[in-house]
Amino acid sequence: VTDEAARLKSVWRHAASSNFAEGWSAGELALRLRGGSDANDDCAILDVEGNGSLVIGSDYIRGVKFTLFELGHLGFHDVGWYLAMANFSDVAAMGATPVGLLTVIRYPREMTEGDFDEVLAGIAEACRAVGANPLGGDVGSAERLFLSGAAFGICEKDRVLRRDGARAGDLLVLTGPVGTPAAALVYFDHCKSNGDQLSRELEDELLQSWRRPIARVGEGRMLAELGAHACQDVSDGFRDTVEQLCRASGVGCRVAADSLPIEDSVCAVADLAGLDPVALALSASVDFELAGAIAPEDVDRCRERFEAAGRELHLVGEFTAEEDLILLSEGGGHPLPGTSWDHMTDDPAAVTIKATQRR
């Protein structure tokens, strides 16, 4: 079913790459398309002649159809925040400074004014958090709350981060822990109804990954300024992200299991559900962390810069000329485990559990 999405995207790329305009001007302002939908990046890139680049991308979120919303663990403020951050994460992944967010908010007749205001407040709060402006968009009715957005940002022309620049020998870096949103689904949708119970603290850690995900804007800017070779946000799971970076760049990757940042709550959920914690951390998780490729000689500078800024940077692997995806652990090298986000499933937790069960 994930193949289905890939196939459809490839149809779109084909349609999109034929006979379209690629340069525009109005007076002294001229734009040229550098990478559109055919490039399969987080955002499209347009160069502003004589200046820098614009990046622009668009994301729908399930919102009220999030499992955790349906279970009562997320509110309207949370989905507003999530909508904005999901869109800003694509801008962050390009190494760009977010500028604006357009939103489509279609709401059902029965929605209260208070709930609607909460959505707006969540969007506004997330815009403020990344220094961007909510530029309006479309407000109207639909049979349920329907949320989508488009975010854009600006970047120096020669610093835009794409997916296809990783080189053999580059180090794979990661800006924060992965797998928590996937573990949250497994816990709240499965473990808890089976009578399992984690501490309030661990539950909060799991929920926070859905309630207040953070687009890694500062980290993306630093990676761009430090000359990272490639970058992508972790929005379909870390394994999926590594695979996409490698495919786009024509390389492979060795990931070191013990270097992966994994939160305690993820290990606790893996324990409850009999799952491999590393496989769980690599699976079908909308993490919004950034994964990047850095030349070995730049690593020390990167580490210093991130440390000075009080941001996390984890060295978690190395890109290789051999195009395999390998997990290095005590037992040696194995194919990189984990499953990608399956946008067609009604039960993502069940898919994750099935794919990450301890052997």
Add this chain to the structure above:
Amino acid sequence: VTDEAARLKSVWRHAASSNFAEGWSAGELALRLRGGSDANDDCAILDVEGNGSLVIGSDYIRGVKFTLFELGHLGFHDVGWYLAMANFSDVAAMGATPVGLLTVIRYPREMTEGDFDEVLAGIAEACRAVGANPLGGDVGSAERLFLSGAAFGICEKDRVLRRDGARAGDLLVLTGPVGTPAAALVYFDHCKSNGDQLSRELEDELLQSWRRPIARVGEGRMLAELGAHACQDVSDGFRDTVEQLCRASGVGCRVAADSLPIEDSVCAVADLAGLDPVALALSASVDFELAGAIAPEDVDRCRERFEAAGRELHLVGEFTAEEDLILLSEGGGHPLPGTSWDHMTDDPAAVTIKATQRR
């Protein structure tokens, strides 16, 4: 219920106008917000320092929930085209050159590859028609086909057309006929099921307004170049558009009934349904024509320019210092009739019929 939407928009404007960034830079590229969601224009406007301006807007369309889609008169190609044109119409209304379109396409499990491809082909065809590029966006699943978009364009800084610039004495111009989409709903959703039947030719004219609406990009550019004082696209009905232009500009308007471009099919539907054809033409119709304000001394130049380009330009009224909306007809002056698009109704045709019945 339309008040509801207005109220919500005002909440959003309030949220959006407080404490957000309004300037951004990356290297040599700097943007400054000129008008965001608080300006209540068709698009947000960002000035590129030293160059021109970007305009950007976002629209959702009902698509498979269009009455005419549900009745079998529209196909997937049509809704793809409509999605793109609805978004480009906002760019056209600013006097800008469309550059790119981002799309959100969420599709249900049971959708066939052929139908999906038709949506893409419709989007692609509309992008080509206006010289823009489909920049990708979000593809994934949902319980039904959900379509939204965001379009952006560029304009010379001092030529961006806003809604608030109309002055008393300016002439109200219109780029083409209004009311056909509203008449199509009345005919196919009401008259036809009552046994009424128009000729194939008139039926096609009605359907074409939904199947192949045209964003008036060339017209918007000409209005900008000719120094129009204000502009807006007719997307909630012509009466609503005149009201919004007047409210934003602090003026009133006298519309001359016999100057309004109204298609034969609209008159025929009015006749069948016992409606006032002018009121029908002014009502709740997503027309995608542009309504603009032009200084009297510029009118001849405008007419010549539009004629040379083979485009329509109708002088349909005059803006006034008195803030009333008046329709001038043989019987003298009356309040401007017509009803605005009611985004909450399940039966837009019934609303239009009720509001435009012949006295």
